Amino acid sequence: MLGISGSLRGGSYNTQLLRAAGELLGDGVELELYEGLKDVPPYDEDDDVEPAPAAVAALRAAVAGADAVLFATPEYNSSIPGQLKNALDWLSRPLATNPLRNKPVAVIGASTGVFGAVWSQAELRKVLSATGARVAEVELAVGQAATRFEGDRLVDETIREQLAEAVGLLLAEAQPAPSAQAAPRPRTTVAAA
Numbered sequence: 001m002l003g004i005s006g007s008l009r010g011g012s013y014n015t016q017l018l019r020a021a022g023e024l025l026g027d028g029v030e031l032e033l034y035e036g037l038k039d040v041p042p043y044d045e046d047d048d049v050e051p052a053p054a055a056v057a058a059l060r061a062a063v064a065g066a067d068a069v070l071f072a073t074p075e076y077n078s079s080i081p082g083q084l085k086n087a088l089d090w091l092s093r094p095l096a097t098n099p100l101r102n103k104p105v106a107v108i109g110a111s112t113g114v115f116g117a118v119w120s121q122a123e124l125r126k127v128l129s130a131t132g133a134r135v136a137e138v139e140l141a142v143g144q145a146a147t148r149f150e151g152d153r154l155v156d157e158t159i160r161e162q163l164a165e166a167v168g169l170l171l172a173e174a175q176p177a178p179s180a181q182a183a184p185r186p187r188t189t190v191a192a193a
């Protein structure tokens with residue numbers, strides 16, 4: 001599972017929330033925190049050609065290689081941070097084959113205010129749906145974030161339980177459907193042209 005925090009700052013509560021989510025994953029599942037968001041250049045359609053800028057290629061490859069992506073976003077002026085939106089614009093292209101298409105994703109968020117970034121989470125879900133991602137029915141709004149962490153540790157047990165549930169829902173979304181697992185192997189193989 002890939003974790004993408006919408007906040008670039010070192011002490012980000014959203015990044016800490018992702019780290020806490022990583023500790024709740026079961027055996028054999030790891031959360032890799034994406035560290036390269038700040039390097040992504042401003043989206044310019046003239047630059048959106050092959051080869052893509054290195055930071056964009058790295059981001060696209062990380063998303064393409066993940067079985068699921070967990071986003072944690074702060075709220076900036078009732079919306080998502082500009083750099084996160086910029087990254088999603090890069091990820092949304094090429095339209096038909098973009099790395100988010102059909103990707104199981106979920107959105108959680110934290111803010112220092114009481115509402116826990118609910119509006120930015122809704123905005124992010126909207127943008128992710130537009131890219132063709134499979135947006136899991138997950139909601140986790142961590143308000144008054146400064147009271148939920150001590151140092152970089154999540155100390156609110158209720159939030160931890162809700163986080164475990166959110167991560168579980170995303171993992172379930174990333175599992176192949178039982179019918180697909182049980183499906184017989186195709187008898188003929190079609191070679192790629």
Ligand SMILES: Cc1cc2nc3c(=O)[nH]c(=O)nc-3n(C[C@H](O)[C@H](O)[C@H](O)COP(=O)(O)O)c2cc1C
Pocket residue numbers: 007008009011012013014015073074075076077078079110111112113114115116117145
């Ligand atoms: C530019 C800017 C705009 C903000 N706008 C909002 C807002 O609309 N709603 C809100 O609840 N908090 C807002 N905040 C406060 C953030 O919730 C707070 O800075 C939070 O800690 C950011 O998340 P982070 O800890 O992951 O960096 C804003 C902060 C900044 C820097």
